[in-house]
Amino acid sequence: MFDSLTGKLNSVFRGLSGRGRITEKNIREAMRQVRTALLEADVNYQVVRQFCDKVVETALGAKVIESLHPGQVMIKIVNDELTNLMGPVDSQIFYVSPGPTIVLLAGLQGSGKTTTAAKLARLLLKKGKQPMLVADDLQRPAAIEQLETLGAQLNIPVYSEAGKDPVKVARNGIRQAKEIGRDVVILDTAGRLHIDAELMAEIRQVCQAVEPHQIFLVCDSMTGQDAVNSAKEFNDQLELDGVILTKLDGDARGGAALSVKAVTGKPIKFVGVGEKLDQLEEFHPDRMASRILGMGDVVTLVEKAQEQFDEQEAVKLQQKMAKGEFSFDDFLKQMQSMRNMGGIKDMLKLIPGVGSQMAGLDIDEKEIAQMEAIVHSMTKDERRHPDIIDGSRRRRIARGSGTEPQDVSSLVKTFNQSRQMMKAMSGMGMMGRMKAMKQLSNMDLFSGKMPGMKIKQRSKRKRVDRRKKKRSR
C-alpha cells in the first residue's frame, strides 16, 4: 500500500526492458498498477475506470512503446491527465457591487464547515474585505458559540439569533450586514446528509430566500468512494460554484478531490491544511496529482524551504558550500530552519520516494537537540575550523553539551563528510547536480542499505552475462 507508484511502474517496465519490447498489453498491465494506486487513494471506481481508459488511449498515441523510459513517460501522462482533470487553478471569489457578496458553505456533518467559514473570513479580511459571519447552523449543539468564538479571535462580527428557522437567520444576518456596511457575508450552515430530504429542502429554501452569489461545498479529503454520491446530490440541489477540500494536513491521499471534480465539474477553490485559522490555501492541481499518485509533493517542499531561507542568505550559503567554507554555524542555522519548517518528519514526507518509507519511521528530534547542544558548546574558532578539535577540546565540548566525546567526534565526522559532498555538488553543472539529487532520492536512506548497492549488483550481473557469452562463443 505504501509503495510508490513510480516504483511499481518501473518494476513493470524493468521486467520488460531486458526483452526490449513493450506492447499495448504491457501498457495495460502498467495501467493496472495505476488503477490500484488510484483506488487506494480513494478515487471513485467509476472515475478511475474512465480515467484509465483515457490514459491508455493517450499513451498509445504518444508512442510510449518507442520511448526509452516508458515508465517515466507513463507517469508523466498519468500525472498530466490528473492535473488537467483537477485544474485549472481558480481561487477567485467574485464580488458583487453593490455588496454584500453572499457566500454559503454547505456539506456533510464534520466536514469542517465552521472552521472553514472562519478561515475564509480571515482570507477575505487579508484581501481588504470586510467580512461578516452568520451562524446558520441551528442543529448542532454549541455550533453558534463555536462560530462566535472564532469570530472574536478574528475580530469579525458574527450574526446569530436564537430560533429554529435558518431562512430567517440568514435573512436577518444579511440585513444586518448591509446596515453595518460589511461587504461579504459568509453563511455557515448545518451539516446534513445528502439523503436527508428534509434538511436538503431546508437548505434549498435558504438559497432561494437569500440567493447566495457563491455556494461552496466543504468536503473532507479523507472521504472514500461515497464522495461522489454526496457531491453529486449537493450539486444537483444547490448548483455549487466550487469545492473546498479540508483536512489535507493528514496523510490521506485525497482521491476524493478527483472524484468530486469529476462528478460536479466544479473547481476546487481552496484547501484546508491545518487547525489554525490561517491554514487555508489555494488549490494546486499538480501537487494534488502527485499526492494522489503517492509521489510526494516536491513543490510544497520547495516553497516551505523558500519561506525559511531568505534569498540572500541562500546565495551566501551556496558560495560558502562551493568553497568548502560551510561552518558549524551554518549547519546550526540550517538545523533550526529545518525545524521551523514543521518538523523533520513532515518535511521528509514530501520528498518523492521517501514518503512511502516514512510509514514506520520516527526521526528522533532528541538527537537533533543533542547535535545543537554540541555545536553550542564549541568556540567560534572550532565552529569555523572543526579540524582543530582535538582530544582535549572534544572532552570539553562533550562536558559542555552533556554528551560523550564519541558523540562529538561522530558529529564532526558527519559534518566533514557532508561538507565535502556539498563542495562536490556545487562544483557540478546543473545536470550533474540533478544526477546527484536523483541518487540521493533513490537512496534507501532508512533501511541502512547503501545507495550504490543496487547499481553495483546490476552491473555485476551484466558482466557475468558478457563473460558467459564469451565462453559460449
Place this chain on the structure above:
Amino acid sequence: MALFGKTLEKLKSGLAKSRKKINESLKTVLTFGRQIDEDLLDELEEKLISDDIGVETTLGIIEDLRAAWKEKDISAAEEIVPYLKRRLIEYWPHRDRQLHFVETPPTVIMIAGVNGCGKTTSVGKLARYLSDQGKQVVLAACDTFRAAAVEQLSIWSERAGVQIVKHRQGSDPGAVAYDACEAAVARQADVLLIDTAGRLHTQQNLMRELTKIRNVVGRKIEGAPHEVILVLDATTGQNAVNQAKMFTEAVDVTGIMLAKLDGTAKGGIVIAIRNQVNLPVKFVGLGEKPEDIEPFDPETFVEALFS
C-alpha cells in the same frame, strides 16, 4: 426481543439506501440463473471496492470466491451472496463486542478520533445509552482546544442527564482528565467517559498529548482507561486504516464506533481494519439524536449490506 427488533429495523433503515443501491447493482450482476465466470467476478470486485472495503481486502474476497468456484462449492450467481455473507461474518469471529466493565467502578472509557468524525456526538449518545442501562455516568470534557467544544458536550450532558467535569477552553486536557477521575471516584460513578479533542493521526505532538491523557488517567485509576474507543466516520476511505493503526499505537484502541452510518456510505473500511489492525467494531452511530446508537452486530451489518 422487541428492542432487538427495533435495533434491526433502525440499522436496516439506516442502511436502506445503501442496501437498495447495493442490491440493485448486485442484482444486475447476480441475476438469477447466471453462472459464475470471470466477468462476473470482475463486476463483483467493482462492487466491493465501491463499498470502501479496499483493494487488498476485496482481492482477498474475490480470490476466495474464485477458489470456491473452481472447487465447485458454488456455481450459480445466486449462491454468491450467502457465500459472501458467511465469508464476511468470518471476519468478525465471535468475540466480545460489548464494553468491558471493571469490578470496582468507575470503568473509564476514552474516546478518540480525527477532527469532525463525530466524537462529541458519540460521547453524548454513549452517555445516554449507558445511563439508560442504569449506570451512573460522568463525562470529562477533555476537548479544550476546539472553540465551544466544552459547551457542546455540556448540552449533551443535559440531554443525557449525566454529570460533567469541565474546565475553561484552552486549559490542559490532562488536568481535566485528572479532576474527572477524582470526581468519578468521589461520586461513585459507574462509568467515566472521556471526550478528547479531534486530532489528525499524523500530528505527533497531539498524539503524544493523547498518550499523556491516557497516562494521567492510568495513574489515577488502576488499569484505566479500560476501553479506548476510536470514532470513525463511515464515509472515510482507505485512510481509516492509517487512523486505526496510529491511534492504536498511541493509546491502545480497544474498539471502534462507526459513526454516520445513516448516509449512503457503507463503512466497508471496517472490514479492512478488522483484517489489518484487528479491531472490533463495538457501536454504530445512525443519526444526530441521543438514541441513534446501536451495539454493532456483524450479522446485521453484513445482512444489511448484502441481503
